Amino acid sequence: MAPKFPRSSDQWASDSLPRGVRVPFPLAAEIALARAAGRLSRLARAGGGTTVPGKLLWKVDPGAVDRLAARLPLGSALISATNGKTTTAAMAAEILGARVRLAHNRSGANLVSGVASTLLEARGAELGLFEVDEAALPEVAARVRPRAVCLGNLFRDQLDRYGELEHVAAGWRSAVRSLPTDAALVLNGDDPQIGDLAHERPGAAVFGVDDPAVARPALQHAADSTHCVRCGAPYEYAAAYVGHLGDYRCPNCGHGRPPLTVAAREIRLQGLDAVAFRLDTPEGSRDVRLHVPGLYNVYNALAAASLARTLGASLDEIAAGLDRFSAAFGRFERIAVGDRRVLMLLIKNPAGANEAVRTIVDGGAPSLAVIALNDAIADGRDVSWIWDVDFEPLLAGLDRLVATGDRAAELALRFKYGGMDAAAIEVVPSLEQALDRGLELTPADGELVVLPTYTAMLALRKIVAGRGFVRPYWERAA
Amino acid sequence: MKIVVGHLYPDYLNIYADRGNIAVLARRAAWRGHELEVRSVSVGDPVEPGEHDLLYVGGGQDREQALVAEDLAAKADGVRAAVDGGAALLAVCGGYQLLGRSYRDFHGDDLPGIGLFPLETLAGDRRMIGDVLLECELEPGVVRTLAGFENHAGRTKLDAGAQPLGRVLAGFGNDGESGFEGCRAGGAVGTYLHGPLLPRNPWFADWVLAQALAHRLGEPPELEPLGDGLELEAHAVSAGRARTRGGRA
Numbered sequence: 001m002a003p004k005f006p007r008s009s010d011q012w013a014s015d016s017l018p019r020g021v022r023v024p025f026p027l028a029a030e031i032a033l034a035r036a037a038g039r040l041s042r043l044a045r046a047g048g049g050t051t052v053p054g055k056l057l058w059k060v061d062p063g064a065v066d067r068l069a070a071r072l073p074l075g076s077a078l079i080s081a082t083n084g085k086t087t088t089a090a091m092a093a094e095i096l097g098a099r100v101r102l103a104h105n106r107s108g109a110n111l112v113s114g115v116a117s118t119l120l121e122a123r124g125a126e127l128g129l130f131e132v133d134e135a136a137l138p139e140v141a142a143r144v145r146p147r148a149v150c151l152g153n154l155f156r157d158q159l160d161r162y163g164e165l166e167h168v169a170a171g172w173r174s175a176v177r178s179l180p181t182d183a184a185l186v187l188n189g190d191d192p193q194i195g196d197l198a199h200e201r202p203g204a205a206v207f208g209v210d211d212p213a214v215a216r217p218a219l220q221h222a223a224d225s226t227h228c229v230r231c232g233a234p235y236e237y238a239a240a241y242v243g244h245l246g247d248y249r250c251p252n253c254g255h256g257r258p259p260l261t262v263a264a265r266e267i268r269l270q271g272l273d274a275v276a277f278r279l280d281t282p283e284g285s286r287d288v289r290l291h292v293p294g295l296y297n298v299y300n301a302l303a304a305a306s307l308a309r310t311l312g313a314s315l316d317e318i319a320a321g322l323d324r325f326s327a328a329f330g331r332f333e334r335i336a337v338g339d340r341r342v343l344m345l346l347i348k349n350p351a352g353a354n355e356a357v358r359t360i361v362d363g364g365a366p367s368l369a370v371i372a373l374n375d376a377i378a379d380g381r382d383v384s385w386i387w388d389v390d391f392e393p394l395l396a397g398l399d400r401l402v403a404t405g406d407r408a409a410e411l412a413l414r415f416k417y418g419g420m421d422a423a424a425i426e427v428v429p430s431l432e433q434a435l436d437r438g439l440e441l442t443p444a445d446g447e448l449v450v451l452p453t454y455t456a457m458l459a460l461r462k463i464v465a466g467r468g469f470v471r472p473y474w475e476r477a478a
Numbered sequence: 479m480k481i482v483v484g485h486l487y488p489d490y491l492n493i494y495a496d497r498g499n500i501a502v503l504a505r506r507a508a509w510r511g512h513e514l515e516v517r518s519v520s521v522g523d524p525v526e527p528g529e530h531d532l533l534y535v536g537g538g539q540d541r542e543q544a545l546v547a548e549d550l551a552a553k554a555d556g557v558r559a560a561v562d563g564g565a566a567l568l569a570v571c572g573g574y575q576l577l578g579r580s581y582r583d584f585h586g587d588d589l590p591g592i593g594l595f596p597l598e599t600l601a602g603d604r605r606m607i608g609d610v611l612l613e614c615e616l617e618p619g620v621v622r623t624l625a626g627f628e629n630h631a632g633r634t635k636l637d638a639g640a641q642p643l644g645r646v647l648a649g650f651g652n653d654g655e656s657g658f659e660g661c662r663a664g665g666a667v668g669t670y671l672h673g674p675l676l677p678r679n680p681w682f683a684d685w686v687l688a689q690a691l692a693h694r695l696g697e698p699p700e701l702e703p704l705g706d707g708l709e710l711e712a713h714a715v716s717a718g719r720a721r722t723r724g725g726r727a
Contacts, residue, residue: 156493159629164539226489232545234489375719381609382627384673387498409712413677416708417501427708 031057031068035120054109054116062143065112068119069128069144074100076128076144077307080137080172081152081188083352084300085110087292087331088152089131091304095313095321096127104129111136115144127311134168138175149179150186150307151194152299155243155351156224156388158380165224169193176200184310188303189258190245192225192235198258205310207262207302208247211277214267214295215239215246220354220390230255242296243351262306264298272343272363279305279319286319292327293363296355301325332359334447337469340439341447346457347371348379350388353451357394360449365397369449370438372405372431372456379453383407386414400441401425404434405456431456432463479512481690484519484530484560486553487538487546491572494629496536498674499570502683503532503690509704512691521549525556532566532690533557535573537672540583540601543572547589550576554592561594566689567666570675574660574668575599575632584631595661595668596637597652605631610649610671611720612659616685623647624679625716626671634670636661643669649724665689678712680704 035053057064069076079089086108093104103122105114110133118130132140134154141149151172156165176185176197189195189206198204219226219237225244227234233252240246249256264277276289277298288305290297305318313321327333335342345360347353360366375381395418403412408429416422428434435450442448452460485500504514519525525533538546550557557577561567567577575581578597581589591599612624624644633653636642642652643660651659652670660669667686669675676683684701691699 159493164541166539166541227542227545232541381719381723382494382607382629382673384495384498384627387495387501387674387677388492407712407715409708409715410678412708413712414498417498417505417677419505422705422708425708427711 031064031120053120054113054118057113057116057120065116065119066143066145068116072103072119072125072128074127075147076103076130077148077150077311078130078132078137078141078144078146079150079152079303079307080132080134081303082134082155082157082349083355084152084296084303085131087297087327088150088300088303088307089129090327091301091322091325092150092307093129094325095304095308095318096129096311098317098321099313100126102127102129105131112140112143115140135171138171138178141175141179145180146183147180148184148186148307148310149176150303151197152188152303153191153243153245153351154193154225155349156385157349157351158385159382165193173197173200186303186306186310187258188245188299189260190241190247190299192229192244192248192255192257195258196229196255205261205306206258207306208257208260208264209239209241209245209267209295209298209302210247210260210263211265211267212239212247214269215241219244220351224351228253228255242299242355245299262302262309264302267295267298269293269295269362272359277301279315281305281309281315283309283315286315288319288322290322290325292325292332294355294359296352296359335464335469337439337464337467339444340442342435342439342450342464343447344450344452344457344460346454347389347451348454350385350390353386353389353391356451357389357391360451361393361397365394366447366449367397367399368402368438368441369394369398369451370402370404370434371411372434372450372452372460373403373407373411374405374453374456374459375407376455379455383410386411389414391415391418395420399424402434402438402441403427404429404431405453408434431459435460435463479691479694481507481512481514481531481687481694482529483514483516483532483534483690484525485516486519486533486535486550486573487521487542488518488536489520490542490546491536491538493539493542494537494571494672495674496534496570496672499536499568499676499683500534502674502676502680503687506680506683506687506704510701519553521546525553525560527556527559527563530560530565531693532568532686533560535567535569535577537571537573539572540585543576543581544583544587544589547576547581547591550592551590554594557592558594561664561666564665564693566686566693567594567668568686569666569668570672571628571630571670574670575630575634577666577668578634578661581632594666595663596640597634597661599632599634601631602633603631605629606650606654606725608649609716609720609724610651610659611647611717611724612644612649612651612671613647614644614682616662622681623713623717624669624671624675624682625713625720626669626673626675626679627716628670628672630670634661643667646725648720654725665693673716678709678716680706680709680713
């Protein structure tokens with residue numbers, strides 16, 4: 001039997017409780033109570049019930065999360081990023097799950113309560129693999145005491161919820177400083193804020209893209225960290241790949257991308273179907289083909305591969321896992337709906353939406369799209385971000401737009417003032433009616449492009465699931 | 479007619495979709511047969527009085543604001559001369575703060591303002607975040623509403639006698655206490671409202687455009703009405719959001 005990614009012996013967790021922790025209830029009783037609550041929540045159809053047990057456990061005894069995590073014999077790995085954390089974690093799970101039993105919050109419940117719920121549900125798990133909300137990372141890291149942390153990117157996202165980018169970055173920096181001394185750090189060197197953390201921890205594994213042939217001609221409008229994290233001068237980019245991710249250097253003080261431990265080279269974008277690249281690591285190189293599109297997924301794969309490598313996975317296991325991977329739910333999905341197909345790509349912030357637009361247009365610009373803008377807390381109550389998205393390449397090919405969701409009219413304005421004829425825009429706030437209108441306008445055997453924000457995506461999936469076309473995600477996750 | 483816009487620090491202050499405001503001004507000008515030319519005025523570039531019909535300053539994060547504050551101080555005379563000469567000005571959020579006398583940021587550092595607006599701003603420990611609705615009377619007897627989104631730690635205090643942009647119907651406004659939002663000095667307006675502000679408030683977009691055109695033409699222009707059905711629908715939804723959930727961050 002192959003070894004199971006052991007960590008150094010002094011790190012092996014025991015069942016003993018951390019000193020000084022007061023135990024108000026026996027942990028077993030708390031677990032039983034919280035698990036029952038999760039089942040009740042699902043029975044009551046209050047959604048997936050994915051965070052209910054954890055919320056309850058956390059209320060009863062916040063320290064229980066720490067103790068549950070400490071029971072995992074192989075420890076835990078955390079993944080955080082503005083964009084791609086669900087996909088990265090799913091890729092890493094594909095690689096690591098072949099050999100060890102994982103506690104993995106694959107439904108995307110990524111606050112402390114979601115991690116707690118996953119720990120409760122995952123009986124017999126050996127390794128924790130958690131995607132973590134950017135703002136929650138410091139607390140989750142303090143409780144879980146991870147053996148590895150993978151940081152993917154920081155983009156402007158839901159400023160009404162997360163606050164300024166600098167604030168999140170400062171939280172990450174202090175979280176990194178507080179990690180256990182032998183915890184491994186995996187960093188995206190192409191993001192200036194994150195690449196700079198390599199100086200906090202010698203030996204950090206740094207990944208990045210190194211293929212100027214797929215670089216963008218210029219920084220996108222929504223590029224964020226474009227000024228030197230050290231001295232404030234504008235960076236010069238030898239290559240910009242996704243948003244502000246790229247090969248940057250400050251002409252004033254010399255701060256630049258750190259040397260890459262793991263790199264993607266010879267990238268071949270293959271429309272909506274796939275992207276291939278050469279994965280270069282210190283252990284050797286492999287040609288990798290992902291069955292999901294886009295340069296942003298190359299970043300996700302690099303993050304997953306670098307993390308898995310740090311945890312002890314072999315290059316063969318990494319290549320095989322990435323080859324097996326299919327998209328994380330709702331991020332990129334083709335759903336057969338009767339004799340038509342729905343192609344659904346999640347949009348949630350400028351950098352992510354730009355990549356969705358680029359991917360769709362590269363796959364052949366559609367003449368019709370349904371775009372859904374909600375403004376619930378999970379979407380961001382402030383919808384101004386849609387004006388920072390470069391929708392124009394998509395807009396240029398559209399004959400018709402169905403704008404939907406709670407802020408459908410605002411979305412319609414984005415396209416009207418982007419240059420689209422207002423007569424070609426239909427405002428249909430009801431998601432179900434908009435989906436039906438889109439399908440009606442789609443020829444038989446055709447494909448309808450749907451770009452929803454997070455809660456709109458959940459609602460649209462529920463609608464098609466209600467018609468028997470997809471399973472609810474919490475069943476799929478089982 | 480060509481309308482020249484000086485967009486201050488577009489490479490630093492662009493956090494709240496400021497290009498949406500610019501796009502609205504450009505289209506609404508074009509639909510009336512005018513051309514909007516937008517010129518970047520960034521670090522080291524002078525503001526030449528008379529060159530611009532409208533100056534636009536967007537919002538930035540604390541870090542970007544600090545990066546431009548010193549440069550803006552060097553532009554102070556140029557900006558004041560432009561506004562005194564009748565150029566219109568719209569400043570949103572961070573830009574609004576920098577045009578007051580001073581801004582004390584989150585870290586307790588004082589950033590110099592240029593004193594175009596008679597106000598001071600202090601960063602508070604709790605951000606004021608949410609939908610916001612104002613009632614404005616920019617022309618005597620004509621009361622209209624502005625709907626937007628605010629997200630600011632700064633508490634802005636207007637001097638006695640300073641003219642606010644509007645009265646807060648829902649949301650926080652300048653400081654969460656006074657009941658006022660923004661500041662107006664002639665054709666210069668500063669406000670915390672983004673969203674962006676202009677797409678869902680077409681009357682105000684036209685008011686700003688009219689100020690800029692008046693500078694170019696030397697007299698108030700006639701702006702023919704446009705079909706604003708979508709804009710009014712977006713305004714109604716945004717106003718509804720402010721009434722139900724504004725001012726409760």
